[in-house]
Amino acid sequence: MASAPPSLSTARPPTAVSLHHSRRCALAPLPSCRIQPSSHGSLPALRSGLLRSAPIVSRCAVVRAALSTADRAATPAESRGDKELLLEVKGLTAVIAETGQEILKGVDLTICEGEVHAIMGKNGSGKSTFAKVLVGHPDYEVTGGSMIFKGENLLEMEPEDRSLAGLFMSFQSPIEIPGVSNADFLNMAYNARRRKLNQPELSPIEFWAYVYPKLDLLNMKADFLNRNVNEGFSGGERKRNEILQLAVLGAELAILDEIDSGLDVDALQDVAKAVNGLLTPKNSVLMITHYLRLLEFIEPRYIHVMDNGKIVKTGDISIAKTLEKEGFKAISEI
């Protein structure tokens, strides 16, 4: 069985500097920030690490005071108050950079350590856009609101730094990287992390020993490591490969955008088992899905419904059950 990536268990105490920084960011509105295309970075850069365990400075008990009524109802103090805050998004608005069309219209979301959240919502409601804005995708321009991750202002961070800080996103349509083998890609990304952690890099042989048990976890054959990243992979194989990347790199917040789409039932179970195996009291998952079946394998504590660029409902698994049975028309009655 694979051991947890070192990044999942590394934590450093807060520093005075970061405390000051995070309070300022949490209280003051943040300036509009356009992510330049040049800052997008390559996929290896985006996936290059999670090295620094930046300090976590706010407790969910404190943040809870600022939550909406709907969120408060869904987050009882006794079950959430002693957890550290991981991500706090407030009033986030964003437009498509090229056209200026507004997609996100004031998203509020709070995620604490060790929590599993899911976002559901109609096609085109803004779920993937929200996920991509969190990781700094250059197609979008943030026009208002704030995104604080472990006390740090995401708007001031390049996509690569967000990855290094512990954000991982598995894409709805994972891209191919011709000419780069999966093994080299993963080894390179993992070593980048280790360098940041002042740990010695792993040689290719050492890396094989590290990655091999993770292949088992996902029921993936070893020859996937020799193939170019996602080249010729079926839809399901790409999704497994995304989770393999997560298992290798680790993440304090893994954002999984429709990892269930295109998976047969066995693959879904493998992927869910792998994700569940990565969960610790310290790291969290934000899933985007349309289907209850994923949520039966990876059980979220909170389900949010997004509509027209906003989270309009927050609750427990019963929301997903109602949606499955009655469709989105039911959400106004939940």
Ligand SMILES: Nc1ncnc2c1ncn2[C@@H]1O[C@H](COP(=O)(O)OP(=O)(O)OP(=O)(O)O)[C@@H](O)[C@H]1O
């Ligand atoms: N780069 C882009 N260029 C043009 N339109 C975009 C872009 N990104 C998002 N949109 C539009 O923004 C809206 C929200 O898209 P998004 O992918 O976030 O929806 P979604 O809730 O994830 O949908 P689905 O459930 O179908 O995956 C859609 O109308 C989409 O066409």
